[in-house]
Amino acid sequence: MGIVLKMHHRWALGLLLASALLLMGASGDRTGQRFDRLGHNLMCECGCGQVLMECNHVGCTTSEQMRKELKLAMDRGDSDDVILAGFVARYGPAVLSAPTTTGFNRVAWIMPVVIFIAALTAVVLVVRAWKRRTPNPPSNPGGSGPGELDEFRRRAREETSTL
């Protein structure tokens, strides 16, 4: 058992070291992606309902103009927040492709998380309540009697032990 544990430790250590080495070797070149990322945070205002970087209407001058504005703002050295605020000031809050995390918009983000936590909590509480309320009967998945199923399991163990 001790040897097995040592083997597991070695595996874990090896994986950890490999991950650390890879992490150290990382380089975070993100400048080329910034335009694309910011463009995906904005909607095209031509009325197509598409993300700015994905608006492909033939001859759509709005998206072309908006992309130029984005490029200009980036060239000026504006931060992401300043650029997005500039677009909101010019086109209104609907220009952002996702709700902000301020004011009533916060509700958009919070609700799914609240529902998720509430649902998980409810499931755990219900299962615990069920466990407290009932003794544990033997499992009976196939409709067979408990004795018959035990016999199945015993034979199954015999037959599959060599796999």
Place this chain on the structure above:
Amino acid sequence: MPQIGSFTLLLGLALSVYAFAAGLFALVRNDDRLSETARRAGIAVFIAVTAASAVLVWAAFHNDFSVAYILHHSNRALPAPYKFAALWSGQEGSLLFWCWLLATYGLVLRLRHKVDTRLVAHASVVISAVQIFFLALVNFAAHPFALVAGTIPADGNGLNPLLQYPEMVIHPPMLYLGYVGMTVPFCFALAALIMKYPGEKWIHITRRWTMVGWLFLTCGIFLGSYWAYRVLGWGGWWGWDPVENASLLPWLTGTAFLHSVMMQEKRGMMKVWNMWLIFSTFLLAIFGTFLTRSGVVSSVHAFAESDIGPYFVVFMALTFATCVFFFVRNRSHLESEHKLESLVSRESSFLFNNVLLLVAAFAVLWGTLFPVLSEWVTGHKVTVGPPFFNKVNIPIALCLLLLTAVGPLLAWGRTSAESIRKNFLIPALIALSTGVVLMMRGMKPWVDISYFYALMTIMLSVLVASTVGSEFIRGGLVISRHHHSNIFHGMYLLTRRNTRRYGGYIVHLGVIVTMIGFAGVAFYQNTEQELGFGDKMAIGPYTLVCRSYTQNDQPNYSSEWAILDIYKNGKQITTMYPEQRFYKASGQPATIVANRSTVMEDLYLVYTGKNPENGRPIIKAHLNPLVWWIWAGAHLILVGTLVALLPNMQAKRKKRSPQERIRSALADEVSPVEARN
């Protein structure tokens, strides 16, 4: 002919009303003869609605522009397949098509009434009620045979160019088959609740019908994605558009039902939950139709907006009220026979799987409707687009993948920690090794959250593949040893003997293949350039050289396209022709994407326009890794579902010894992992 269409529609409505009223009266009075007349009236509805649909198709093929619907959705030069597709290309036609599909499902249901005469009689009344609503809509609110006032134009306005693609001839029927298909399980579930159906037969029938609806819905969703990818020309396949979301909602709840129904069948649990999952799935299918047509939210897919939204709201409210009424009245019939014994069991994995699927459904619904809510509360409209849905749903999807991996390793009742460790260790090591290899090959999850998600998706997919694979291998080995055959034959027999379980595993394999395709999104790249003769454009390992650009004129449209030679690592591999069309009747442009798809990546070229000064084409090139996997996964999901729908292979009982019978029973009812537990 339009008069014949109008008459048959009205006749269909009258027959539906009779099928509903006589069916209901017969059930109350226990009158078998009256019940039989109601059943036959239900069958006659199919004949009437089929005749009406045939008249509309006839009108499209004969360019009968006296019918307003044909005038607005067809033209003389429209190719024949699209004239046929015009049936579902607009509001009135698609509602008629819905009626026809519902009548077809109703026909099958009524022809198979001997399965359980009384249950089918109840379900028949419910389906007639739904049929009345839709036939009333096409008769009085969205009449497909309305005539043009004044002079009849010589030619029609044509079909929306976005719909003039082969995929669009298949995609809507599939989606509608899915939506409408969810009516049948709803009818059976409500019927079983109303009559306090004794036993579990109804749930078996409901499950099979749900699988049929789910199969079509899955086909419809994937075909819609494929259409969006190949036609809309933005380089993506899912944009979290409200109409796309509407199709996902019943799919998610339907998927939850197909998992939790096993708990009812095996353990007599979750009856209330399952009942409401079926009700929700049907209501969400109707809600999806409402969303597509009401104009409540803006969508690029809403081809048939009108003012019929309020009718749907009333119908949904009535349906919900009916469900609540019968649930409150007969809920004692839905008490569980067993309780959960342990948090670490197959049952609890299904429970958590259901919670995750429903939270995902809530998140999608919430995000879809939040702009309306926000405008109502604050007076300002906000956009809830892909960033929101991705941030909320990707973590949920990863949790679901983890459960998909763990689920098959858990036994019914309870599972020991030792058993989990033993079964989980090797798959977990394989998944971890995959992650390390991917990082060593350049995938850097610390650079961007999307890379992290991509890595997790692939690792968890490998984990699922390992656990599902081990199920097949262990079971296949046991059976092959018994039959003295090879392991593949063993796996085949294993699948045939329990099509539902192993078909389900094939579906899971399809899901992970699709998920790997989704993971490729993190690495999508694109570039745009104006190309003159001989100009070059580079993306990834590809170099595009513009050989020429030209134009053409067809009866239905004129077009412009570029001829591009494609080089990979310096060697020419193909020539591609991105095109742009201008449809004459509708006066609308459309793109014809040129796509070269391989297992590793798609080279996706869009003709976005031309420089008005020099006439040179502007080409947008996308390099999309792993898209092929999405469609391959979809095929696997379909195959798995079809396998799950097949009946189990019956063993030849006479020739078997007691030992063989036990082995067979194990293969049929207990998976190798369960057997080991």
